[in-house]
Amino acid sequence: MEVKQSGQIFLVYIQKDEPVMETLTSICKNNEINNGQISGIGAVKEIEIGAYDLDSKTYLRKQYTKNHELISFQGNITLKDGTPFIHAHITIGNHDLRTRGGHLFEMKVGVVGEFIIRKIDSNAHRELDDNIGLAVWCLENQ
Amino acid sequence: MEVKQSGQIFLVYIQKDEPVMETLTSICKNNEINNGQISGIGAVKEIEIGAYDLDSKTYLRKQYTKNHELISFQGNITLKDGTPFIHAHITIGNHDLRTRGGHLFEMKVGVVGEFIIRKIDSNAHRELDDNIGLAVWCLENQ
Amino acid sequence: MEVKQSGQIFLVYIQKDEPVMETLTSICKNNEINNGQISGIGAVKEIEIGAYDLDSKTYLRKQYTKNHELISFQGNITLKDGTPFIHAHITIGNHDLRTRGGHLFEMKVGVVGEFIIRKIDSNAHRELDDNIGLAVWCLENQ
Numbered sequence: 001m002e003v004k005q006s007g008q009i010f011l012v013y014i015q016k017d018e019p020v021m022e023t024l025t026s027i028c029k030n031n032e033i034n035n036g037q038i039s040g041i042g043a044v045k046e047i048e049i050g051a052y053d054l055d056s057k058t059y060l061r062k063q064y065t066k067n068h069e070l071i072s073f074q075g076n077i078t079l080k081d082g083t084p085f086i087h088a089h090i091t092i093g094n095h096d097l098r099t100r101g102g103h104l105f106e107m108k109v110g111v112v113g114e115f116i117i118r119k120i121d122s123n124a125h126r127e128l129d130d131n132i133g134l135a136v137w138c139l140e141n142q
Numbered sequence: 143m144e145v146k147q148s149g150q151i152f153l154v155y156i157q158k159d160e161p162v163m164e165t166l167t168s169i170c171k172n173n174e175i176n177n178g179q180i181s182g183i184g185a186v187k188e189i190e191i192g193a194y195d196l197d198s199k200t201y202l203r204k205q206y207t208k209n210h211e212l213i214s215f216q217g218n219i220t221l222k223d224g225t226p227f228i229h230a231h232i233t234i235g236n237h238d239l240r241t242r243g244g245h246l247f248e249m250k251v252g253v254v255g256e257f258i259i260r261k262i263d264s265n266a267h268r269e270l271d272d273n274i275g276l277a278v279w280c281l282e283n284q
Numbered sequence: 285m286e287v288k289q290s291g292q293i294f295l296v297y298i299q300k301d302e303p304v305m306e307t308l309t310s311i312c313k314n315n316e317i318n319n320g321q322i323s324g325i326g327a328v329k330e331i332e333i334g335a336y337d338l339d340s341k342t343y344l345r346k347q348y349t350k351n352h353e354l355i356s357f358q359g360n361i362t363l364k365d366g367t368p369f370i371h372a373h374i375t376i377g378n379h380d381l382r383t384r385g386g387h388l389f390e391m392k393v394g395v396v397g398e399f400i401i402r403k404i405d406s407n408a409h410r411e412l413d414d415n416i417g418l419a420v421w422c423l424e425n426q
Contacts, residue, residue, distance in 0.1 A: 002421070004406055004424075007405065011319070011406065013421040016416070039181075041358050041360070041371065067338060069385070071374070071375055071386060072213065072233065072375060072385075074213075089183040091385060093385045095335045095337065095344050097333060097334075097335060099383045100239045100240065101211070101214075102213060112420050120148050120151050122146055122148040122153065132158070137153070137256055139145060139146035139153055139155050177290070192381075193352075193353050193378070193381060194351075194395055195379065202379050214356045233355055233356060233383060243353070243375060243381060244377045262290050264288055264295065274396065278297070279295070280286075280297075281287060281296075282288075
């Protein structure tokens with residue numbers, strides 16, 4: 001993993017076989033990126049994504065082991081239990097260029113991973129919403 | 143709906159059952175965000191999206207009533223008839239993680255809606271292009 | 285093609301029949317945008333996209349001639365052989381709102397092309413990685 005900082009912006013190159021969410025989260029923690037925005041492209045593998053089922057309050061999950069293009073990565077960073085937490089959704093494409101997508105749990109870089117983190121100067125955090133079953137954004141000042 | 147501002151950036155949490163385009167547009171109007179950029183993720187329902195048919199100069203439209211993951215939201219803000227106007231395209235995913243996407247008309251939040259608006263200090267506007275049948279970007283100074 | 289600059293941000297309107305990658309690359313070169321980020325939406329045609337096959341170290345390529353919605357465009361700009369180079373992945377949607385996506389080689393605007401370039405003040409570059417067969421991000425200072 002390599003990082004290059006320019007003001008509020010961090011270019012992040014995640015290398016083959018490195019875990020994406022774990023790596024990005026550690027960069028946020030090490031650089032005190034409490035709020036922010038992440039985008040990225042590349043090619044990934046051993047992907048676990050899901051869709052939230054509100055009735056059962058659980059994620060339906062699927063795994064994709066082979067290399068897929070990482071077509072879109074939209075993530076945000078907020079504080080959860082006092083530390084930076086990344087929520088990200090991705091679109092992936094197979095070698096027929098067909099797409100799948102959803103909530104990202106984890107994936108590894110399959111070829112290259114090119115990410116851009118933009119730090120935001122605020123301290124929005126998450127708190128559990130019992131009706132939804134998830135920790136949701138709380139934007140009021142604490 | 144909750145909003146937290148940090149300089150040019152607005153974190154926006156749109157809650158279950160609230161309309162996304164209507165809510166984001168009202169935030170732009172209230173904060174004089176004449177130009178800008180919007181991204182977002184979450185889970186949405188009662189989605190109407192479409193694709194533009196240049197021959198008939200109309201949008202082909204489809205509705206998706208059930209909850210879908212909001213995998214990607216790319217939107218821009220320009221002035222149309224003197225007020226902020228949002229143009230957005232989205233990718234959604236169903237519970238099999240299959241994706242659909244296109245031009246967004248409107249949708250409601252199904253579980254959570256996490257959006258980030260970045261204000262841009264300019265006044266680009268739209269004007270009708272008769273050949274295309276749409277109000278298109280005009281970037282020259284007025 | 286029209287461009288409006290606001291500080292580090294460039295709004296770019298690419299018109300019908302103009303090539304997207306060629307146009308964006310020339311804007312980066314003319315404005316010394318060595319590093320940056322690009323997003324965009326619109327409707328495009330004569331699209332060539334692909335997926336990288338690590339075994340053969342070649343891209344599998346497909347063409348889509350008809351108009352498609354440009355649903356997502358995530359691109360980054362780094363230096364390659366001393367000049368700005370754009371790496372972009374896209375999601376496109378047909379008139380049934382079905383999606384395809386992958387690594388973008390080139391496409392033309394079919395209806396409108398609305399892009400936002402954000403310049404980043406750094407000089408990250410690419411160098412060939414023989415194990416991967418691609419020029420990859422190098423983020424250490426030169």
